[in-house]
Amino acid sequence: MTLRLHDTLTRALRDVAPLQAGHVRMYTCGPTVYARSHIGNFRTFIFEDVLRRWLERRFRVTHVMNLTDVEDKIIRNATAASRDLGEETAPWIDAFFEDLDVLNIRRADHYPRATEYIAQMVELIERLGAAGVTYDTDGSVYYRIAAFPGYGRLSGARAEGLIAGAGGRVDADEYDKESPRDFALWKAVRADEIGWDTPLGRGRPGWHIECSAMSMALLGESFDIHCGGVDNIFPHHENEIAQSEAATGRSFVQTWAHSAHLRIGGDKMAKSLGNFATMPDLVAAGARPSALRYLLGAGAHYRKPVNYTDASLHAAAESVDRFADFRARVDAHAPQDGGQVAADPRITQTREAFEAAMDDDLNLPEAMGAVFTLIRSLNRDLDGGDLGDASHAELVALIAEIDDVLGVLPLVDRERLGESLTADDDAVLARREAARAERDWAESDRLREVLAERGVSVEDTPSGQRWRRS
């Protein structure tokens, strides 16, 4: 089977066929570390994580994610606080990695920082200069869009109209550029400003150049997949193509994959709109990381917006529990027939449906639909008995395969492991057990109520009481 991914450039599904046999090289735009990333950002990072996990089923994957650690807001904050760049960004980089872990997002192979690739950026700008697509103004270097005929292909916009037609929101006189749509490769700075002394003069890099320089340094001049949020299509990725291809004369990226936004209250979640929430915010408010990961990753197809609401988070949590509880039920299986009975065909059918949906542009919501259909079907059987050993083995494997991309079960385990009863609660639970042994239902019910008021829900199962923090 072949994974097909939607390519923004051609606006069509495209087979993932690595340029190097068996080896997919992917670059994903990472955070600008001037503040804590919000969960809208993590929607994209989870999409990329799911993609990377699915690719790893079949390919060796080299995944690079940049950390933008030099940028206007960072410089502004650092200057205001009299910190150097590294001091300013270190806490936000730490926070980013913490949040990745909380969401069970696999680490990329490389996290290049813009500040560590200044030399490569300068070199790339010099190549562009040699190619005749740049010009200097007062020490700054700009890219001349008019010199790149393919400009605008990715965003599908006619380059001429992009800025000229922006309804007066762009101040065309702000920069000393030949054309408003030209963009800065290198920004000259004064001696007292944060910058680097380079052959280009003292200055700092423009935003777009870092991704071209770092991706080419770590993945080569042509690689397979480049991801980001849809808001990166223009101008960021459009400019990356212009920079990279003008410098190398080669095709930059095979497939451009972009994820839609997370919405809240109908709008895009964004720092600039002030309608954002961070992982620590939500966890402190009681949101479960497993539910957040499910909502962000499987709540909707990655190219469609996801709405963040209390209801959608609750529904995600219920879905996670349904999946996790089913795993627990399967895990409780006791060997019985030594595999004499063949595995249930529904399990294989579900695996095939799951894989087909994932291969079809990473349709995780559809894939999970197949999973839940199987869960209901097998729960029915389990209500009446147990599984055969062969089916059990197949199911254990299937559940592991599903969660290999879904990635919620380790989070559930972590959440439940972190739960504990106070000594008081534990004592109440013991008293209730004793009451039940004497069939004192009134006392049993009263104690269940007591625990409920303390946030502990208790269920009675054939094997005894089972509690859970609610």
Place this chain on the structure above:
RNA sequence: GGCGACGUAGCCAAGUGGUAAGGCAGAGGUCUGCAAAACCUCCAUCGUGGGUUCGAUUCCCGCCGUCGCCUCCA
């Protein structure tokens, strides 16, 4: 204004030219001492007006609505 996306049950959300997965919520059952969990049953004709077609929710056009990009942005 330009470019693009979307509009499926109370909510969320897949999907297909031949009468619509799944999750949440709700109703009624089975089970249970009672609950919970699980299971069973019920709950949509796919924004709107046309067109193409034997047949459209699925293709085309108009309209209405929502959102995104065009400026830093996942």
